[in-house]
Amino acid sequence: MPFPTLPAPLARALADRNYAEPTPVQQAVLDTEAGRDLLVSAQTGSGKTVAFGLAIAETLLAGAETLPPPDAPLALAIAPTRELALQVQRELSWLYAATGARVVANVGGMDPRKEARALDAGAHIVVGTPGRIRDHLERGRLRTEALRAVVLDEADEMLDMGFREDLEFILSATPSERRTLLFSATLPKLIVALAERYQRDALRLAVAGETRGHADIAYRAVRVLPREIEHAVVNVLRYVDAPTSIVFCNTRDGVRHLQASLNERGFSAVALSGELGQGERNAALQALRDGRARVCVATDVAARGIDLPGLDLVIHADLPHDAEVMQHRSGRTGRAGRKGTSVLLVPPARRRRAEQMFAIAKVNPSWSGPPTADEIRGLDRERMLADPLLTEPVSEEDKDWAEALLANLAPEVLAGALARIYRSRIPVPEEVTELAADPPRRERTALERDQALALGAPRVGEDGPSAWFRLNLGKRDNAEPRRLLPMLTRRGQIGRGDIGAIRIFERETKFEIRGSAAAAFAEAFRHRGSDDLQIERVPGDESPPPKKHKSPRATKHARRAGK
Numbered sequence: 001m002p003f004p005t006l007p008a009p010l011a012r013a014l015a016d017r018n019y020a021e022p023t024p025v026q027q028a029v030l031d032t033e034a035g036r037d038l039l040v041s042a043q044t045g046s047g048k049t050v051a052f053g054l055a056i057a058e059t060l061l062a063g064a065e066t067l068p069p070p071d072a073p074l075a076l077a078i079a080p081t082r083e084l085a086l087q088v089q090r091e092l093s094w095l096y097a098a099t100g101a102r103v104v105a106n107v108g109g110m111d112p113r114k115e116a117r118a119l120d121a122g123a124h125i126v127v128g129t130p131g132r133i134r135d136h137l138e139r140g141r142l143r144t145e146a147l148r149a150v151v152l153d154e155a156d157e158m159l160d161m162g163f164r165e166d167l168e169f170i171l172s173a174t175p176s177e178r179r180t181l182l183f184s185a186t187l188p189k190l191i192v193a194l195a196e197r198y199q200r201d202a203l204r205l206a207v208a209g210e211t212r213g214h215a216d217i218a219y220r221a222v223r224v225l226p227r228e229i230e231h232a233v234v235n236v237l238r239y240v241d242a243p244t245s246i247v248f249c250n251t252r253d254g255v256r257h258l259q260a261s262l263n264e265r266g267f268s269a270v271a272l273s274g275e276l277g278q279g280e281r282n283a284a285l286q287a288l289r290d291g292r293a294r295v296c297v298a299t300d301v302a303a304r305g306i307d308l309p310g311l312d313l314v315i316h317a318d319l320p321h322d323a324e325v326m327q328h329r330s331g332r333t334g335r336a337g338r339k340g341t342s343v344l345l346v347p348p349a350r351r352r353r354a355e356q357m358f359a360i361a362k363v364n365p366s367w368s369g370p371p372t373a374d375e376i377r378g379l380d381r382e383r384m385l386a387d388p389l390l391t392e393p394v395s396e397e398d399k400d401w402a403e404a405l406l407a408n409l410a411p412e413v414l415a416g417a418l419a420r421i422y423r424s425r426i427p428v429p430e431e432v433t434e435l436a437a438d439p440p441r442r443e444r445t446a447l448e449r450d451q452a453l454a455l456g457a458p459r460v461g462e463d464g465p466s467a468w469f470r471l472n473l474g475k476r477d478n479a480e481p482r483r484l485l486p487m488l489t490r491r492g493q494i495g496r497g498d499i500g501a502i503r504i505f506e507r508e509t510k511f512e513i514r515g516s517a518a519a520a521f522a523e524a525f526r527h528r529g530s531d532d533l534q535i536e537r538v539p540g541d542e543s544p545p546p547k548k549h550k551s552p553r554a555t556k557h558a559r560r561a562g563k
Helices: 008-016 024-030 048-055 057-061 082-095 112-120 130-138 155-160 164-172 189-198 226-240 252-265 278-289 323-330 348-361 373-385 396-408 411-424 446-455 481-492 515-528 552-560
Strands: 038-041 075-078 103-106 125-128 149-152 179-184 203-206 217-223 244-248 269-272 295-298 311-316 340-346 366-368 467-471 499-504 509-513 535-537
Touching: 008 048, 008 082, 024 038, 024 048, 024 203, 038 048, 038 189, 048 057, 048 082, 048 179, 075 082, 075 130, 075 164, 082 103, 082 125, 082 278, 103 112, 103 130, 112 130, 125 130, 130 164, 149 164, 155 164, 155 179, 155 189, 164 189, 179 189, 217 348, 226 244, 226 252, 226 311, 226 340, 226 373, 226 515, 252 269, 252 295, 252 515, 269 278, 311 323, 323 340, 323 348, 340 348, 373 411, 396 411, 467 515, 481 499, 481 509, 481 515, 509 515, 515 535
Parallel strands: 038 179, 038 203, 075 125, 075 149, 103 125, 149 179, 217 340, 217 366, 244 295, 244 311, 269 295, 311 340
Antiparallel strands: 467 509, 467 535, 499 509
């Protein structure tokens, strides 16, 4: 048995789930002295939930194989989000099922009266979010006198989300002799301070499992034009054809727009973002688990902690903010021995940033362009020939139908009809631009581009007339080119080379966009912008004239003349 030192009920539960050997973080907690407080740094997806379930087993069971009848809780586990808390509840439920454990969830967005009744009926382990746990404590619904262990999961995330006061209130309300286990992806000063205040002689475990987390994940970086990001998402989904995929966007508006676009193209896609109610989020996750949906479009916070069966593909439609976010996102796949793929869509202007993230994360991705429509059509033909519809044995009734069809229709007509039926079930691939691996000309530095724009760079009308836009920010809002440029490229999903001159006035800014990129820019900005930032296209007769530059000599004479 791979876990010989564990209580028998837990060892059997792990064996039933085909756990051949413990992960590094699970092995680390099993090797520590029983009953000791732990401060553990380990990445998401490393098996932390099972790890702390194993760590508190002896504390809760005290040598027995079953727990006493449920009464006041013996253990409390706190997680930053509803999804993660519910996931922890599910994991602990199967791990402790043979001990007779009753695991109750207390999370925001659910009916607090129903939770109160569950607490009144007794529980062995309570799992919840900080705000809801505190609310039950303050109302006297959650009893703490019998608590033997408290676990803080994703502690750094809880502090980042502003739950410090709630955590301190909860810990102060628990017995001083309890065990405290603190799990965190990182250990910033605030986490260390929290540990020093509320833990006793805690053993610090830094689990070096980050590189192992990449072992089952293949990273791909896809060069893509900003205006073709949506098309690239479609083609990657079609090319990989994973049972379940998750696509990450940086904003709620991005999630809403991409989900609608994928559904319109024939994908079964659901959304997860902060604007959804708990019932909507639960329905979306259930649709993914039972196969009614195959694609989840999500923001980082909404997707934290979710564990989806068969999740083989992660797509970063928007580039992550940093290497840690990239690892958190990618860690949704490549779990429990399964292979996974993480695809980053990288516009030319963001390549350097992507390369920096890969270097920090010690990831060596394969670079390529997006899958082409022809490549996907070739795969579709192979998949059709391998479809069970064509490979399964033919029944007697099927033979009767086949003979009737062959008697009235030519074989090529029947084959064409079959191909048409098969193609009608799958989304059509998109035509995408194949970008060169390396740009043929030297790219100007960001400083050079900003200076050129600030001085009024030549219009970018090489491929037709450029378009002028008006933005509702001006000098009174401290607008300046070095701040506006990143915002315009990010929200408008264009490259720096697509932006020409920028004219900043007192109450507004006018800027020039390459003609071929103007329509896509306006559409992307509308979906990724906000109510505070608004743009509108400027009619041709309102476009500002080219800025005139005086020579240094003329400026000198004007100064002497008092002009």
